[in-house]
Amino acid sequence: MKTLLMNGNPNPPDPRFDAYLQGLAQVLTEQGHAVNTLELRSMDLRQCSGCFDCWLKTPGICAIRDQHGQLVQAYLAADVAVFASPLVLGFSSGLLKRTAEKLILTLLPYIDASSGESRHFPRYAKVPRLAVLYQDEPDTVDDDRAVTREIWSRTARNANTSLVACLSTSTTATEVAHAIARA
Amino acid sequence: MQLLVLNGSPRGPKSNTRFVTDEFLRGFAATPSNQAETLDIARPSDREKALADFWQSETVLLGFPLYADAMPGMVKEFLEQVATLPRPQRRPTLVFLVQSGFPEASHTAPVARYLERLAGRLGCTCAGVLRRGGMEGVRSEPAWMVRGVLRRFRRLGEDFGRTGRLDAQALRELAGRERHSRLALRLVCWWSRVMFWDRELKANQAYDKRLAAPYACQ
Numbered sequence: 001m002k003t004l005l006m007n008g009n010p011n012p013p014d015p016r017f018d019a020y021l022q023g024l025a026q027v028l029t030e031q032g033h034a035v036n037t038l039e040l041r042s043m044d045l046r047q048c049s050g051c052f053d054c055w056l057k058t059p060g061i062c063a064i065r066d067q068h069g070q071l072v073q074a075y076l077a078a079d080v081a082v083f084a085s086p087l088v089l090g091f092s093s094g095l096l097k098r099t100a101e102k103l104i105l106t107l108l109p110y111i112d113a114s115s116g117e118s119r120h121f122p123r124y125a126k127v128p129r130l131a132v133l134y135q136d137e138p139d140t141v142d143d144d145r146a147v148t149r150e151i152w153s154r155t156a157r158n159a160n161t162s163l164v165a166c167l168s169t170s171t172t173a174t175e176v177a178h179a180i181a182r183a
Numbered sequence: 184m185q186l187l188v189l190n191g192s193p194r195g196p197k198s199n200t201r202f203v204t205d206e207f208l209r210g211f212a213a214t215p216s217n218q219a220e221t222l223d224i225a226r227p228s229d230r231e232k233a234l235a236d237f238w239q240s241e242t243v244l245l246g247f248p249l250y251a252d253a254m255p256g257m258v259k260e261f262l263e264q265v266a267t268l269p270r271p272q273r274r275p276t277l278v279f280l281v282q283s284g285f286p287e288a289s290h291t292a293p294v295a296r297y298l299e300r301l302a303g304r305l306g307c308t309c310a311g312v313l314r315r316g317g318m319e320g321v322r323s324e325p326a327w328m329v330r331g332v333l334r335r336f337r338r339l340g341e342d343f344g345r346t347g348r349l350d351a352q353a354l355r356e357l358a359g360r361e362r363h364s365r366l367a368l369r370l371v372c373w374w375s376r377v378m379f380w381d382r383e384l385k386a387n388q389a390y391d392k393r394l395a396a397p398y399a400c401q
Contacts, residue, residue, distance in 0.1 A: 010263070047257045048250065049193045049225075056383045059395040072398045088263050090300055091253070098256025108394065109380040111285075111372040116365055118285045118372065124396055139304075147300060150293040154252040158290075 003028055003180060004078035004128065005037040006071075008085030008096025013041060017086050017135050017169065024133075024173040031177060036074055040099050043067045047098055054105035060123055061105065068102045075103060080164065080180050081128040083152065086135040090144040091151070100155060107159070122160040129183050130156045132166040133176065184347060186211060187240040187275075188221040189233050191247030191258035195225040200246045200282055202322045203315070206333045207244065207280070210340025217344045224261050237265050238275065242310070242347070246280035248318075253294045254281075262301070270306060277302045278343065279312040284319035286371050288358040291316065311349035313339060314358040317371070320379070332357075 005025060009017045025035045044066040053063035062068045075081050083100060085093035106127065107120035132152045137144075149166040156163035164183035167176050188208060192198035201223065208219050222229040222236075237243060247258045254262075279298045281291045295312040302309035313336070321329050335357050343349055363371070384390040 010260075047193050047225075047255065050198075050248065050250075051194075052383075056380070057387045057389055059384075059389055059392045060397045069398065073400075076398055077400050089259075089266055090304055091259070091297060094256045094258075094260030094263055096256075097251070097253060097259050101251045101256055104251065106398075110376055113365065113368040113372045116368065117287055117289060117362060118368060123394070124399060126400070143300065147293065147297045151253050151297065154290070154293055158252060 001079045001181060002034045002036070002077060004074050004081045005035060006081065006083055006096065006099060007037060007039050007041075008083065008093045008099060009039075009041065010085070010088065010093045010095045011041045014086050014135065017084075020135070020169045020173065021084060021133075024176055027173045027177040028180070031181060033177075033181065036078070038071065038074060040095050043071070045071060045099055045102055048101040048104065052109070055109035062102065068105070071099065071102055072106060075128060076106065076124055076126070078128040080131055080183050082131045082133055082180065084133040087137050087140055087144065087148065090137070090140070091148055092132070092134060103159065119158045119160065127159060127161045129162050129164045130159070131164050131180050131183070133169065134167075135169040184214070184217050184344060185241040186217065186219040186344075187233070187236055187243045188219060189237075189243060189245045189261075190221060190223045190225075191245055191255060191261070192223075193225050193250075193255055193257060194248075195223045197322075198248070199318050199321045200248050200280070203282060203318070203333070203336045204244060204246045204280060206336040207313075207340035207343075210337035210342075211344035213341045214344040224257065230261065233261070234264060234268065238268060238271050240275045242276045242278065244278040244280060246282070246313075249281055249283035249285070249291055249294065252290065253297065266305065274305070274307045276310050276347065277305075277307045278310045278349065281312060281314050282318040282321075283314075283316045286317035286368070287360065287362050288314055288316055289361045291358070292361070310343065310347065311351070311354050313349070313354060316359060319375075 046066045085096040153163045165179040190201045192200035222233045224230045291314040
């Protein structure tokens with residue numbers, strides 16, 4: 001199974017989180033999975049400007065000349081794409097959020113009403129399943145975890161896929177690897 | 184009352200978000216002693232000023248479009264930076280505005296729950312979250328189509344400017360239905376395709392490439 005780990009640890013990074021992800025990548029590799037890690041803070045991924053060129057002018061391609069191509073190729077090649085970052089102010093990092101928005105070019109502008117709730121049709125036949133990994137803040141409570149899960153569940157639904165896991169780094173890397181591999 | 188309006192749309196001043204925060208401000212200004220300023224955080228100079236003014240403000244309205252089911256990344260990054268600044272004893276009251284292209288209110292509900300928690304985390308009172316779907320065309324649609332919704336934003340601004348509060352019932356009415364009937368939804372989807380997406384694609388000579396999949400795995 002191909003796993004993409006998108007490391008949204010912001011700048012300056014929390015070294016504990018990077019260390020955890022390295023451990024997770026190692027466990028997945030030992031289990032025979034192909035792991036691709038993208039360190040988002042080192043990539044040039046600029047804020048989606050809402051220009052809609054990726055829908056209406058150059059379908060499927062972002063107008064901003066940054067490294068979105070590398071991100072999108074890695075995403076589409078994966079069986080499971082993991083959005084990972086420490087929680088900051090009770091939710092995933094802005095860096096990770098900005099990255100997730102770059103993926104709207106994997107959707108079509110047209111809206112699918114068939115489920116009774118709107119979402120865009122997919123541009124690609126195969127989309128990875130999503131997982132979310134986060135690190136608690138000192139004051140994180142269950143309501144923060146619930147709202148984080150809820151928002152990412154919506155993102156998965158609206159990306160025509162499913163959220164297979166939303167776990168904290170208090171879970172062992174082995175357990176996280178199992179949850180991802182089960183998907 | 185003093186109000187700092189922060190437009191969190193990556194499109195900046197020419198955005199649907201700014202269009203409706205301006206309408207809210209028209210209502211807010213009906214109370215003569217009220218003072219307000221709007222900053223577009225997509226503009227670097229405005230962003231710097233917003234960071235400097237945030238904690239000094241009496242009230243802050245932060246508006247943004249729904250991007251991938253929550254706030255745009257740049258808004259989250261702005262808030263992360265705000266949280267690192269020294270906080271005064273007296274904290275601003277926060278109001279949020281979330282507008283989405285999708286018509287149903289179900290899309291904006293999770294981030295609204297987040298925003299209420301965020302206010303508490305920053306030690307601020309949240310006076311309310313204004314939510315509204317179906318807003319992608321609000322700047323470009325004919326006046327008769329948007330008159331009703333703009334009036335709602337103006338009235339909410341007027342009430343807030345007078346009382347410092349937002350009426351829960353008025354907020355529910357602004358947000359509208361959590362879900363629409365299948366028939367209504369199909370009609371909206373068809374309408375957006377014919378009247379907007381396909382027209383634009385054809386005008387851009389991109390209609391033939393509309394289903395292109397340039398990053399498909401080999």
